[in-house]
Amino acid sequence: FPVTIERYNLINQHSRDQSGYNADRDGYRLQTLSTKGIYAIENGEVGASFSESRSNSQFDSYAMDLSYNYYSANLDWRNKQKINASSIWLDKRFNEIIKTKLSIANYSDEVTTTPSSTYPNPFDLFKTTNQQINLQNDIKFGSLSSIIGIEHLNQVLDTTGSYSQKERSISSQYLGVMYSEKENQFQANMRRDDNDQFGEKITHSLAYALS
Numbered sequence: 689f690p691v692t693i694e695r696y697n698l699i700n701q702h703s704r705d706q707s708g709y710n711a712d713r714d715g716y717r718l719q720t721l722s723t724k725g726i727y728a729i730e731n732g733e734v735g736a737s738f739s740e741s742r743s744n745s746q747f748d749s750y751a752m753d754l755s756y757n758y759y760s761a762n763l764d765w766r767n768k769q770k771i772n773a774s775s776i777w778l779d780k781r782f783n784e785i786i787k788t789k790l791s792i793a794n795y796s797d798e799v800t801t802t803p804s805s806t807y808p809n810p811f812d813l814f815k816t817t818n819q820q821i822n823l824q825n826d827i828k829f830g831s832l833s834s835i836i837g838i839e840h841l842n843q844v845l846d847t848t849g850s851y852s853q854k855e856r857s858i859s860s861q862y863l864g865v866m867y868s869e870k871e872n873q874f875q876a877n878m879r880r881d882d883n884d885q886f887g888e889k890i891t892h893s894l895a896y897a898l899s
Contacts, residue, residue, distance in 0.1 A: 715744075715745070715746050716743070716744070716745045716746070717743065717744045717745075718741070718742070718743045719741070719742045719743075720739070720740070720741045720742075721739065721740050721741075722737070722738070722739035722740075723737065723738055723739070724736070724737040724738075725737075729780065731780055731781040731782070732778070732779050732780030732781055733778075733779050733780075734776075734777070734778050734779075735776070735777050735779070736774075736775065736776045736777075737773075737774065737775050738772070738773070738774045739772065739773050739774075740770070740771065740772040740773075741769075741770070741771045741772070742768075742769070742770050742771075743767075743768070743769045744766060744767075744768050745766065745767045745769075746764060746765065746766050747765050747766075747767065765801070765802070765803065766801070766802050767799060767800070767801050768799070768800045768801075768802075769797070769798065769799045769800075770796075770797075770798045771796070771797050771798075772795070772796055773793070773794070773795045773796075774793070774794050774795075775791060775792065775793035775794070776791070776792050777789060777790065777791035777792070778790045778791075784828075785827060785828060785829055786825060786826070786827055787825070787826040787827075788823070788824070788825050788826075789822075789823075789824050789826075790821075790822070790823050791820075791821070791822050792820070792821050792822075793818075793819075793820045793821075793822075794817070794818070794819050794820075795817070795818040795820075796815065796816065796817045796818070797815065797816050798813070798814070798815035798816075798846075799813070799814045799815070800812070800813050804848070806848070806849075809848055811848070812848055812849075813846065813847055813848045814845075814847045814848075814849065815845070815846040815847065816843065816844070816845055816846075817843070817844045817845075817846070818841060818842070818843050819841070819842045820839065820840070820841045820842075821839070821840050822837060822838075822839045822840075823837060823838050823839075824836070824837035825837065831867055831868050831869055832865070832866075832867050833865075833866050833867075833868075834863070834864060834865045834866070835862070835863070835864040836862075836863050836864075837861070837862050837863075838859075838860065838861050838862075839858075839859070839860040839861075839862070840857065840858070840859050840860070841857065841858045841860070842855070842856075842857045843855065843856050843857070843858075853885060856883065856884055856885040857883075857884050858881055858882065858883045858884075859881075859882045860879060860880060860881045860882070861879070861880050862877070862878065862879040862880070863877070863878050863879075864876070864877040864878075865877075871898055871899050872896070872897075872898060873896065873897040873898075873899065874895070874896055875893075875894070875895040875896075875897075876892070876893070876894050876895075877892060877893045877895075878890065878891070878892040879891050879892070
């Protein structure tokens with residue numbers, strides 16, 4: 689089972705703020721890691737991947753109380769951000785005509801600001817999480833090829849802010865057909881998205897290429 693660590697990076701930087709708030713050394717730190725493993729099966733593969741990025745940045749700022757008076761101008765303000773993405777998949781060709789890929793993915797982006805610019809919260813938080821599952825079939829028969837798939841996406845918001853809706857889901861179906869005849873290529877695509885926040889939408893396209 690081959691597993692590879694593709695890259696690991698560490699960045700440290702600092703700069704001196706020239707504003708009138710707090711002329712100290714404001715640092716910046718970034719760490720990233722990504723890895724992927726693939727296991728070969730008959731006429732296909734099973735795989736998994738993971739990546740994460742963490743940053744810590746300092747900056748000079750201020751906040752206002754309920755009477756709009758400035759305070760906390762000399763505090764050590766920080767932004768901490770963490771981004772991670774993970775996925776697993778199965779990719780298999782059943783015969784010369786049909787190939788199927790099933791993938792499940794998770795993605796999150798979290799930003800925390802300390803202290804908070806919203807009185808009297810101790811910090812500000814904004815985190816989005818996306819969970820997605822996709823099943824796609826690639827079909828090829830002579831000069832005709834097509835893509836047929838279904839997809840589901842769930843999005844969640846975690847925040848100290850005020851939002852009327854903090855979760856939504858989107859269910860989708862899509863179809864693409866391409867026909868090639870010598871130097872001529874014809875393509876048609878259609879996609880339906882059912883968003884529980886904004887409703888249903890159907891998009892489509894037609895294309896021709898001469899090569």
